[in-house]
Amino acid sequence: MKQSSPIAEPAGQNLVKVISNLCFSVFVFAVLIFTVIAITYKSPDPWLESAPAMTNFFTQSENATFKNDNSILRTGEDLQLSQGPPAPSITEASIERVEGKISELEPACSEISPGSVNCSDPRVLIAIEKFNLRAFRSIAFLEYQTPVGGSKLDECDVAWRFRNKKEKSWRKYRDFRRFKIGIGENCTYRVVHPGGWHSGVNARRPRIQSSAKPSALVRDNEINDTIPTLGSGVDFRKGRYLYYSRGGDYCKGVNHLMWSMLCGLGEAVYLNRTFVLDLSMCLPGTYSTTGKDEEGKDFRYYFDFEHLKEVASIVEEGEFIRGWKRWDRTHRKKVPVRKVPTYKVTPMQLKGDKRTVIWRQFDAPEPENYWYRVCEGRAERYIKRPWHAIWKSKRLMNIVTEISGRMDWDFDAVHVVRGEKAQNKELWPHLDSDTSPESLVAKLGGMVQPGRNLYVATNEPFYNYFDKLRSHYKVHLLEDYKELWGNTSEWYNETRMLNDGKPVEFDGFMRVAVDTEVLYRAKIRVETFYNLTADCKDGVNAC
Numbered sequence: 454m455k456q457s458s459p460i461a462e463p464a465g466q467n468l469v470k471v472i473s474n475l476c477f478s479v480f481v482f483a484v485l486i487f488t489v490i491a492i493t494y495k496s497p498d499p500w501l502e503s504a505p506a507m508t509n510f511f512t513q514s515e516n517a518t519f520k521n522d523n524s525i526l527r528t529g530e531d532l533q534l535s536q537g538p539p540a541p542s543i544t545e546a547s548i549e550r551v552e553g554k555i556s557e558l559e560p561a562c563s564e565i566s567p568g569s570v571n572c573s574d575p576r577v578l579i580a581i582e583k584f585n586l587r588a589f590r591s592i593a594f595l596e597y598q599t600p601v602g603g604s605k606l607d608e609c610d611v612a613w614r615f616r617n618k619k620e621k622s623w624r625k626y627r628d629f630r631r632f633k634i635g636i637g638e639n640c641t642y643r644v645v646h647p648g649g650w651h652s653g654v655n656a657r658r659p660r661i662q663s664s665a666k667p668s669a670l671v672r673d674n675e676i677n678d679t680i681p682t683l684g685s686g687v688d689f690r691k692g693r694y695l696y697y698s699r700g701g702d703y704c705k706g707v708n709h710l711m712w713s714m715l716c717g718l719g720e721a722v723y724l725n726r727t728f729v730l731d732l733s734m735c736l737p738g739t740y741s742t743t744g745k746d747e748e749g750k751d752f753r754y755y756f757d758f759e760h761l762k763e764v765a766s767i768v769e770e771g772e773f774i775r776g777w778k779r780w781d782r783t784h785r786k787k788v789p790v791r792k793v794p795t796y797k798v799t800p801m802q803l804k805g806d807k808r809t810v811i812w813r814q815f816d817a818p819e820p821e822n823y824w825y826r827v828c829e830g831r832a833e834r835y836i837k838r839p840w841h842a843i844w845k846s847k848r849l850m851n852i853v854t855e856i857s858g859r860m861d862w863d864f865d866a867v868h869v870v871r872g873e874k875a876q877n878k879e880l881w882p883h884l885d886s887d888t889s890p891e892s893l894v895a896k897l898g899g900m901v902q903p904g905r906n907l908y909v910a911t912n913e914p915f916y917n918y919f920d921k922l923r924s925h926y927k928v929h930l931l932e933d934y935k936e937l938w939g940n941t942s943e944w945y946n947e948t949r950m951l952n953d954g955k956p957v958e959f960d961g962f963m964r965v966a967v968d969t970e971v972l973y974r975a976k977i978r979v980e981t982f983y984n985l986t987a988d989c990k991d992g993v994n995a996c
């Protein structure tokens with residue numbers, strides 16, 4: 454380290470400094486321009502909006518001019534990517550076809566007795582299906598189970614699978630409700646009163662039906678995120694693996710993490726190799742209650758491992774290491790490995806390598822040790838990030854569905870970004886005042902009808918901050934639903950099982966994931982930037 458004071462420094466040295474600073478600025482600017490061009494020519498990518506690839510680069514290195522919006526986490530399911538043929542949904546026409554067949558063997562009115570309903574009568578289901586179609590227009594109903602009796606003679610409980618038409622992924626969810634059934638004109642059934650979200654508890658558990666496909670029904674309720682094993686029967690040597698050592702991305706923000714992980718997965722696809730996935734994640738301090746980085750968080754708390762297993766070729770790191778060691782122990786010849794010390798070796802240069810393991814090591818100092826650097830530059834044209842492979846954890850999505858369901862899918866939402874950005878008056882001069890309670894009331898007044906359900910997705914930690922809105926709207930905050938992850942919840946039970954029986958905390962990262970998805974299900978969505986404030990998303994002069 455040089456110790457001389459700036460005053461004593463010779464002029465020449467200062468000049469060198471100035472020049473090198475200047476050079477760096479030019480370099481940064483060139484990279485910026487290049488990245489903008491590169492990004493502009495890429496396929497659909499959620500990063501287009503805020504271009505956080507640049508963001509990350511700058512926030513991690515020099516004086517940051519951009520800041521990531523870490524109150525939103527987008528994953529593959531939020532993107533407009535085609536995801537195979539959708540399951541056919543139930544329509545008025547398909548109901549009428551079934552109805553036509555039934556009415557041919559129309560039983561007499563005598564079979565229908567008021568006050569008690571035979572729930573397995575197919576006409577009951579038809580009445581419910583028709584009712585649902587009218588009541589929930591944003592829902593695509595995929596399949597129903599035969600109704601079963603409710604708690605009274607004129608009640609039926611029925612379960613169905615559905616998806617929200619607004620959602621881009623074809624992931625299915627379940628609901629089961631209790632309906633009070635009455636007799637209409639001409640001995641037809643009609644729904645007198647529909648129950649609320651998940652009210653039809655008798656229909657909750659799928660009954661094993663001999664005729665229907667029981668496996669398909671059961672599977673939808675269970676999450677199979679067991680770690681596939683590399684059995685000892687597997688010929689490790691014959692596999693082709695791409696192994697990334699832990700890099701500087703560990704413990705970084707969610708968006709950084711996604712960007713890096715997708716780079717690795719993308720390279721694996723490009724090289725036609727199995728990606729070695731480390732399921733142990735680090736929760737950065739910005740999302741933890743302690744404010745410190747927390748290690749040992751399971752990937753499956755946040756992401757849908759079952760889906761990833763299905764669509765990508767991956768192996769869990771522990772399994773991979775065990776398989777590798779087992780091979781080396783039992784064979785005279787070691788597994789061939791190509792160690793790649795720097796990201797500067799491009800994926801294209803590795804394409805022809807036939808060795809069993811390609812091991813990218815990320816030992817250089819930051820920011821040279823970020824995974825995503827592998828996908829920069831020329832590689833960007835060859836590697837497609839497989840966004841479709843990363844979905845949010847279904848356990849979190851069940852919470853999202855539950856929250857939306859409790860508002861009967863009929864709600865508007867506002868995304869209120871505060872936190873660090875609101876405090877940074879230099880980059881976001883008006884954000885704080887534009888998201889003040891008074892300002893929110895005034896601005897939302899023009900966009901959301903009074904009396905509506907209003908979901909507020911926010912990183913504002915103070916619960917009562919939005920109280921002023923309550924006299925105008927039915928305000929819902931994530932915190933209002935805390936029993937969904939409390940110690941009596943399904944989520945609590947299930948995540949505990951992933952954690953050797955120890956309770957899992959519902960952390961800031963999960964909050965962001967749930968908030969994001971509820972926000973996307975709203976009928977009217979009011980964004981902070983450009984709806985509530987004229988400040989730019991990425992800071993002064995960035996829009």
Ligand SMILES: *[C@@H]1O[C@H](CO)[C@@H](O)[C@H](O)[C@H]1NC(C)=O
Pocket residue numbers: 516517518879
């Ligand atoms: C950029 O660096 C300068 C000088 O160190 C500092 O005064 C300024 O606050 C920094 N800007 C940001 C946004 O951090």
Ligand SMILES: *[C@@H]1O[C@H](CO)[C@@H](O)[C@H](O)[C@H]1NC(C)=O
Pocket residue numbers: 571572573574575
């Ligand atoms: C209810 O309806 C189903 C189907 O029409 C029929 O098989 C069953 O016998 C009926 N049960 C009673 C108790 O009427």
Ligand SMILES: *[C@@H]1O[C@H](CO)[C@@H](O)[C@H](O)[C@H]1NC(C)=O
Pocket residue numbers: 638639
């Ligand atoms: C009931 O039946 C009568 C005679 O068949 C018919 O005119 C009437 O439209 C029917 N009502 C309904 C609601 O289907």
Ligand SMILES: *[C@@H]1O[C@H](CO)[C@@H](O)[C@H](O)[C@H]1NC(C)=O
Pocket residue numbers: 677678679680681762
């Ligand atoms: C869960 O998935 C694994 C493959 O990842 C499969 O081998 C196993 O049979 C599945 N278990 C169930 C209960 O479906």
Ligand SMILES: *[C@@H]1O[C@H](CO)[C@@H](O)[C@H](O)[C@H]1NC(C)=O
Pocket residue numbers: 693725
């Ligand atoms: C990818 O690898 C598998 C075996 O690892 C091989 O069967 C397949 O032909 C390869 N595909 C391409 C396009 O190289």
Ligand SMILES: *[C@@H]1O[C@H](CO)[C@@H](O)[C@H](O)[C@H]1NC(C)=O
Pocket residue numbers: 940941
């Ligand atoms: C659940 O949490 C509440 C308060 O947080 C506590 O009083 C209760 O004992 C807990 N129940 C279980 C089963 O852990």
Ligand SMILES: *[C@@H]1O[C@H](CO)[C@@H](O)[C@H](O)[C@H]1NC(C)=O
Pocket residue numbers: 941942943946
């Ligand atoms: C969670 O597990 C406990 C004990 O295993 C059980 O009593 C409880 O019913 C479960 N709760 C849910 C919502 O599944």
Ligand SMILES: *[C@@H]1O[C@H](CO)[C@@H](O)[C@H](O)[C@H]1NC(C)=O
Pocket residue numbers: 900977978979980983984
């Ligand atoms: C928010 O702003 C966008 C872009 O200006 C606009 O398209 C959208 O309609 C606005 N939303 C509302 C609820 O006014």
